[in-house]
Amino acid sequence: MSNVFECARNAYQAIGVDVEQAFARLDAIPVSVQCWQADDVAGFESSAGLDGGIAVTGNYPGRARNGDELRADFDFARKMIPGALRLNLHAIYAETNGRKVERDELQPEHFSRFADWAAERGMGLDFNPTYFSHPMAATGFTLSSPDAAVRDFWVRHGIACRKIGEAFGKQLGKCCITNFWIPDGYKDTPVDRVAPRERLIESLDRIFAVDIDRNCDRDAVECKLFGIGSESYVTGSHEFYMNYALSRKQMVCLDAGHFHPTETIADKIGSLLLFFPELLLHVSRGVRWDSDHVVVLNDDLKAIAREVVRGGCEDRVHVGLDYFDASINRLAAWIIGARSMKAALLMALLEPAAAMAADETAGDYTARLAMQEELKMMPFGAIWAEYCRRHDTPEDIAWLKEVRTYEKEVLANR
Numbered sequence: 001m002s003n004v005f006e007c008a009r010n011a012y013q014a015i016g017v018d019v020e021q022a023f024a025r026l027d028a029i030p031v032s033v034q035c036w037q038a039d040d041v042a043g044f045e046s047s048a049g050l051d052g053g054i055a056v057t058g059n060y061p062g063r064a065r066n067g068d069e070l071r072a073d074f075d076f077a078r079k080m081i082p083g084a085l086r087l088n089l090h091a092i093y094a095e096t097n098g099r100k101v102e103r104d105e106l107q108p109e110h111f112s113r114f115a116d117w118a119a120e121r122g123m124g125l126d127f128n129p130t131y132f133s134h135p136m137a138a139t140g141f142t143l144s145s146p147d148a149a150v151r152d153f154w155v156r157h158g159i160a161c162r163k164i165g166e167a168f169g170k171q172l173g174k175c176c177i178t179n180f181w182i183p184d185g186y187k188d189t190p191v192d193r194v195a196p197r198e199r200l201i202e203s204l205d206r207i208f209a210v211d212i213d214r215n216c217d218r219d220a221v222e223c224k225l226f227g228i229g230s231e232s233y234v235t236g237s238h239e240f241y242m243n244y245a246l247s248r249k250q251m252v253c254l255d256a257g258h259f260h261p262t263e264t265i266a267d268k269i270g271s272l273l274l275f276f277p278e279l280l281l282h283v284s285r286g287v288r289w290d291s292d293h294v295v296v297l298n299d300d301l302k303a304i305a306r307e308v309v310r311g312g313c314e315d316r317v318h319v320g321l322d323y324f325d326a327s328i329n330r331l332a333a334w335i336i337g338a339r340s341m342k343a344a345l346l347m348a349l350l351e352p353a354a355a356m357a358a359d360e361t362a363g364d365y366t367a368r369l370a371m372q373e374e375l376k377m378m379p380f381g382a383i384w385a386e387y388c389r390r391h392d393t394p395e396d397i398a399w400l401k402e403v404r405t406y407e408k409e410v411l412a413n414r
Ligand code: RNT
Pocket: 036, 041, 054, 128, 181, 222, 224, 255, 282, 291, 322
């Protein structure tokens, strides 16, 4: 324990914050890291390019090309990120021994290598059906397609994925969150905005009608404002899914990059928690038209983290990351985003939240503003460094040197 840390801890003590308690709470918040940052959302299925209105730019060398490489990369990245992690998988990461297995025929066995690996590490897994990069999604419509055969195929895929999620939960003893995002939408102004949504309700109802053990798998639906090629209309809009999820007792997934540019998901968290028992977050960073830049410790992220921990909602909010950047070292992208997320949560846990709320209730907005400003000057860096040390992870940018070595020794040979 360093002197610097002790001084910092005393400074927090002086404003009524117990650092050890903050550490303990942070330990209990796993962050679910998206596997798809490792390989530009390519997956192992085929060489067909990424579509669905999402795009990865950059060609940094060394992307993971198979499950072994992806798992090795994640094992390396984990050593640089303090605290509990989960891995978030997508259906296109099935390992089928070179056999073609259609998406509506996927089974838990196609993910058993990931599941066994996660079990050895005491780590939870999350899951996503993949409704893009597939001939059956070529029209831009899947679960809301006017073609019944297309809908049927994707309904079967959704059911198969829920069963895989259930198998993960059962094996790992940690409930899997299976998240449904579909790209469906129109480039140009539609005439009928309702019919695709009616079809989507019907498809989702069929998927969720299948009985799954809720202790092993629970499901979320993710809205989006627009995508590339679906600028004018997205079937799965915010209002659609919010009401769908509420009426069907499913979870909503809020992706930080899926709303109007000045809209933040931070303000939505508390409102939704009044009506939903739990929520899923896709923490991301929108930049102009793109929704998927690497997460950094900006005001938006800090605001999201505060809403998760204020009022002690961290056990009701599942924190996942969602971004993909191939223009920088992909492991560094993982590490930067996940460390930033953890740091934002720790920062939020280091606020005298109850006292600040009491000032607010008493109408003392002067004290409220003064404390908000004071918090910005607190010696957070020393507390973060200590948290990293206690988890045997680099306390500073020393992690980058390790990434460089891994880049030379492993990534360069791919
Ligand atoms: C796309 C959604 C979705 C995807 C992943 C790969 O806009 O955010 O969550 O990023 O499923």
